Amino acid sequence: MxxxxxxxxxxxxxxxxxxxxxxxxxxxxxxxxxxxxxxxxxxxxxxxxxxxxxxxxxxxxxxxxxxxxxxxxxxxxxxxxxxxxxxxxxxxxxxxxxxxxxxxxxxxxxxxxxxxxxxxxxxxTVPMWAVLASGLIFAGLLPWLLGRYTRQRYELQVAGWEHARQLELQQRSRVQQARLRERARIAEDMHDSLGHELNLIALRAGALQIAPDLGDHHRETAAGLRAGAAEAMERLRDIIGVLREDGAPPPLEASHAGVGVLVDRARASGAGVELQCTGEAGDLPGMTDKAVYRVVQESLTNVMKHAPGAAVTVRLDHNQLDVTVAVRNSPPVRDPLENRAQGGRGLIGLQERTRLAGGEFRAGVLPDGGFEVFARLPRVPGRAGAGAGTDGAAVGVPEAIPAGAPLAGASPVGSGQGPAFGGLLRATAGLRRRFVVAVGLPLGLFACLAVVMLGYYAYGAATSVLPPSAYAQLEIGAPADAVGRLLPSREMSDAPSEHRPEPPGATCSYYRASADLFVTVDVYRLCFAHDRLVDKTELTAESRLQADRG
Incomplete structure (x- = not known):
C-alpha cells in the first residue's frame, strides 16, 4: 500500500x-x-x-x-x-x-x-485537426496497443507456466504409474519363483505325511505344514491379483528362455540383431536374471517400433561382481511404426526394475542419432539404488531419469506435443502478430496522415501566394474587386501567431509571399472595410519568429 x-x-x-x-x-x-x-x-x-x-x-x-x-x-x-x-x-x-x-x-x-x-x-483549421489526429495516434492509440500487448503477453506467460506445471505433474504421475506397474510385474515374477518353492514344500510335506516310518505326531505336523503351504499359495495369488491392473499383460515368460531366444525371435522378424557375450554367466540371482531379460526384451521391442531397419547390437558382459547389458541401435532407416510420443513408460519401468535390483540404468540418444539402453546389475542383490550410472555422459544423457522430466530421446506423453501445447503455440504466434499490429498500425496511420497533410500543405502553400510585385501594386483605398483580381485563389490556412492591431470594422486576410515549404516566410495582411482596401501590412519572417518565441 x-x-x-x-x-x-x-x-x-x-x-x-x-x-x-x-x-x-x-x-x-x-x-x-x-x-x-x-x-x-x-x-x-x-x-x-x-x-x-x-x-x-x-x-x-x-x-x-x-x-x-x-x-x-x-x-x-x-x-x-x-x-x-x-x-x-x-x-x-x-x-x-x-x-x-x-x-x-x-x-x-x-x-x-x-x-x-x-x-x-x-x-x-485542417492543419490543427491533423496535429490533433497525430497526437491521438501517438499519445492515445499507440500506448493503448502497447498496453494491450503487454497484458496479453503477461497472460500468455501465466498460461504457459501453468501449462508447464500441469505437464510436470502429469509426467510425474506417469513415471510413478510406470514404476508401480513394474513393481507389480516384479511381484508377479517373484510369485512364480516363490510359488514354485511353496509347491515343493507342499509336496515334501505330503511325502512325509504318508511315510510309513513316521509317527502320528510327526504326520500331523507334516499335514499342518502342507496345509500352511497351500494357504500361503492362495494368499500369494490374492496379493498378486490386487497388484495386477485390469487388462494388464500376463506375467513375463520364464527367464530361462534366455536372451539368446529373444535375439533369435527378433532375427526371425527381420531385425538385424547381433549378440555379443563375454565372461561366464553362471548362476544369477532371480532379480538380476529377470532384469537382464527385461532390458533386452523392452529394448528390442522399442527398436522395432521406433527405429525399424536399424542395426542392433546386444552386448552382455559377465564378471565376478556384476553383469552389464547394453542394447545399441543405429539411426532408423524407415519411418517408425508408432509415434515416438507414445513411448517412455517402458524405459521408466526398466529403470525401476534395475534400481530395485541394486543396479544402475541409463538410456539416451547417441551422437550419431542412434539410441542406447545400458544397465549394470550386481550378482549379489543389494539395496535399491538411484538407477543412474557414473558415466552417463558417455551416451550424452543425464545420469538418472528424473521424475517429472522427459526421458532423453524418448518424448513421452505429456511432453507438450498435444492440443494444449498447440493452442499455446498458436496463442504465441497470435501475440507476435498483435505486437506487429500494435506498432505498425499507428505508424501506418501516421504515415498516411503525413502524406495527406504534406500534399494538403503543399497545395495550400502554392495556391495562397501573393507575389511581392502584385503586393506592391496594391494601393490603400482601392476597390475590393480591383484588388481581388491580383489576389490568389486561397488565403493562408494557418494564420500567423503574430497579432497586430486591425483597423476597426475591417476584415483581414493573410497571404504568403513565397511557396517555400517547411520554412517561415513573409506574410502579407490585407484588411477590407466597406468594399475597399483600408490596410496592407507585411509580416516579415524575422518578426514572426520573434513572436513565436515569445
Missing part, C-alpha cells in the same frame, strides 16, 4: 514536470498559474483512479489536453503538448488493464463527441 502511494505521487510529479518547466507563466505568480493548477488537480485525480477506473483517468487527461487546445487556439503550443505525457500514461493503463468494451464506449464516446463538436464550433 505504501509503495503504491509513493509510486502514484512520483508519477503525478513526473507528469506535471513538462507543464511547470516548459510552459511560460506557469509559476505561482505567472499568467497561467490557474491553468497549471487546474491541470495538476486533473492529473492528480487521473493518477489516483488509474487502476480502478482507467477509462475515467484517460477521459480526464484527454479532456484536459483538448480543452487547453481549444482555449489557447494553438494545438501545437508548449502548454498543450505538455499534457500529452499524461494522455500516454493513461492510454497505456487502459490497454494494460482488462477494460469492458461497452464501458469504454459509454465513457469515451461522449468525450469524443464533445471534442469533435467543440473543435468544429471553435473553427479549427
Amino acid at each position: 505504501k509503495s503504491t502511494l509513493v509510486g502514484s505521487v512520483l508519477l503525478w510529479a513526473a507528469l506535471n514536470v513538462p507543464a511547470v518547466a516548459l510552459v511560460p507563466g506557469s509559476g505561482l505568480d505567472g499568467s497561467r498559474r490557474w491553468e497549471t493548477l487546474f491541470g495538476a488537480v486533473a492529473i492528480g485525480i487521473a493518477v489516483a483512479v488509474r487502476r480502478t477506473w482507467p477509462l475515467v483517468s484517460l477521459a480526464l487527461c484527454a479532456g484536459l489536453w483538448w480543452t487547453l487546445a481549444l482555449l489557447l487556439d494553438d494545438v501545437d503550443s508548449v502548454a498543450v503538448m505538455a499534457c500529452l505525457p499524461a494522455v500516454c500514461v493513461m492510454s497505456y493503463a487502459v490497454g494494460r488493464l482488462q477494460v469492458d468494451r461497452r464501458a469504454a464506449l459509454r465513457v469515451l464516446g461522449p468525450v469524443s463527441v464533445a471534442a469533435v463538436v467543440g473543435g468544429v464550433r471553435s473553427g479549427l
Whole structure:
C-alpha cells in the first residue's frame, strides 16, 4: 500500500514536470498559474483512479489536453503538448488493464463527441485537426496497443507456466504409474519363483505325511505344514491379483528362455540383431536374471517400433561382481511404426526394475542419432539404488531419469506435443502478430496522415501566394474587386501567431509571399472595410519568429 502511494505521487510529479518547466507563466505568480493548477488537480485525480477506473483517468487527461487546445487556439503550443505525457500514461493503463468494451464506449464516446463538436464550433483549421489526429495516434492509440500487448503477453506467460506445471505433474504421475506397474510385474515374477518353492514344500510335506516310518505326531505336523503351504499359495495369488491392473499383460515368460531366444525371435522378424557375450554367466540371482531379460526384451521391442531397419547390437558382459547389458541401435532407416510420443513408460519401468535390483540404468540418444539402453546389475542383490550410472555422459544423457522430466530421446506423453501445447503455440504466434499490429498500425496511420497533410500543405502553400510585385501594386483605398483580381485563389490556412492591431470594422486576410515549404516566410495582411482596401501590412519572417518565441 505504501509503495503504491509513493509510486502514484512520483508519477503525478513526473507528469506535471513538462507543464511547470516548459510552459511560460506557469509559476505561482505567472499568467497561467490557474491553468497549471487546474491541470495538476486533473492529473492528480487521473493518477489516483488509474487502476480502478482507467477509462475515467484517460477521459480526464484527454479532456484536459483538448480543452487547453481549444482555449489557447494553438494545438501545437508548449502548454498543450505538455499534457500529452499524461494522455500516454493513461492510454497505456487502459490497454494494460482488462477494460469492458461497452464501458469504454459509454465513457469515451461522449468525450469524443464533445471534442469533435467543440473543435468544429471553435473553427479549427485542417492543419490543427491533423496535429490533433497525430497526437491521438501517438499519445492515445499507440500506448493503448502497447498496453494491450503487454497484458496479453503477461497472460500468455501465466498460461504457459501453468501449462508447464500441469505437464510436470502429469509426467510425474506417469513415471510413478510406470514404476508401480513394474513393481507389480516384479511381484508377479517373484510369485512364480516363490510359488514354485511353496509347491515343493507342499509336496515334501505330503511325502512325509504318508511315510510309513513316521509317527502320528510327526504326520500331523507334516499335514499342518502342507496345509500352511497351500494357504500361503492362495494368499500369494490374492496379493498378486490386487497388484495386477485390469487388462494388464500376463506375467513375463520364464527367464530361462534366455536372451539368446529373444535375439533369435527378433532375427526371425527381420531385425538385424547381433549378440555379443563375454565372461561366464553362471548362476544369477532371480532379480538380476529377470532384469537382464527385461532390458533386452523392452529394448528390442522399442527398436522395432521406433527405429525399424536399424542395426542392433546386444552386448552382455559377465564378471565376478556384476553383469552389464547394453542394447545399441543405429539411426532408423524407415519411418517408425508408432509415434515416438507414445513411448517412455517402458524405459521408466526398466529403470525401476534395475534400481530395485541394486543396479544402475541409463538410456539416451547417441551422437550419431542412434539410441542406447545400458544397465549394470550386481550378482549379489543389494539395496535399491538411484538407477543412474557414473558415466552417463558417455551416451550424452543425464545420469538418472528424473521424475517429472522427459526421458532423453524418448518424448513421452505429456511432453507438450498435444492440443494444449498447440493452442499455446498458436496463442504465441497470435501475440507476435498483435505486437506487429500494435506498432505498425499507428505508424501506418501516421504515415498516411503525413502524406495527406504534406500534399494538403503543399497545395495550400502554392495556391495562397501573393507575389511581392502584385503586393506592391496594391494601393490603400482601392476597390475590393480591383484588388481581388491580383489576389490568389486561397488565403493562408494557418494564420500567423503574430497579432497586430486591425483597423476597426475591417476584415483581414493573410497571404504568403513565397511557396517555400517547411520554412517561415513573409506574410502579407490585407484588411477590407466597406468594399475597399483600408490596410496592407507585411509580416516579415524575422518578426514572426520573434513572436513565436515569445
